[in-house]
Amino acid sequence: MVKRSPDGLYLDAVFGALAHPTRRALVEQLAVEPTSVGDLADPHDMSLAAVSKHLRVLEDAGLIEVEKDGRVRRCHLNAGPLSEAFGWLTRYRVFWEDRFDALEDHLEADQ
Amino acid sequence: MVKRSPDGLYLDAVFGALAHPTRRALVEQLAVEPTSVGDLADPHDMSLAAVSKHLRVLEDAGLIEVEKDGRVRRCHLNAGPLSEAFGWLTRYRVFWEDRFDALEDHLEADQ
DNA sequence: AGTCTATTCAACCAAAGAGTTAAATGAGAA
């Protein structure tokens, strides 16, 4: 069996959460400021319940925290788990930068 | 409606592909060297057909290219699309680094 | 107490995902 990193579970959840455009949009909205569920849902062309479910997915991935403020639920971005995904991608960064460097070299040689 | 980046489709596919541990493992294997489907499948505790399907998902996300070499199909990592995901995450890097900086400050203040 | 308002829960549905086994393809070797 191939080795699996101990934090694989987080990666599943985080990458999975980011795989849906609505959820990425929600993260983008929350990067601006903490926002209530209703306000988060407004711009999206789907029911409030559907957005609520997407928020649950983000919460399960640890990407948001929900604070009760009276009768509204205010969601905050918690970007910590994103660094996990970032870290994973970083390990492969050289593979696309190599190609970029090769292209640069090629262009320079052309001049 | 909330704005959606023009390359959202790629992000769906790339993040979706990375959301499964088997597929991340396949990427890790391919980062070592180009590998045939059979050799890729060996370490995994599932049928060859299942691995073949995972490879298709990676291919659809543009993350691998398959070269026919006689009767074996040799898969190469194509990390380009990873930079797409990396770029998206980078936009939110400040959100977890802020927290990290705050922690650093806190620790320094403690000393 | 009664009524808005915000949000979630429950039940449902269609489509996609992850796996299986068995048959089909395609190319090299005998």
Add this chain to the structure above:
DNA sequence: TTCTCATTTAACTCTTTGGTTGAATAGACT
């Protein structure tokens, strides 16, 4: 051409996902 090996396709099952609507909860305002 026949056999074998590498891989994909087909058909099927089971679970998860993404959405719906309608009822339930819970806090704030009269």
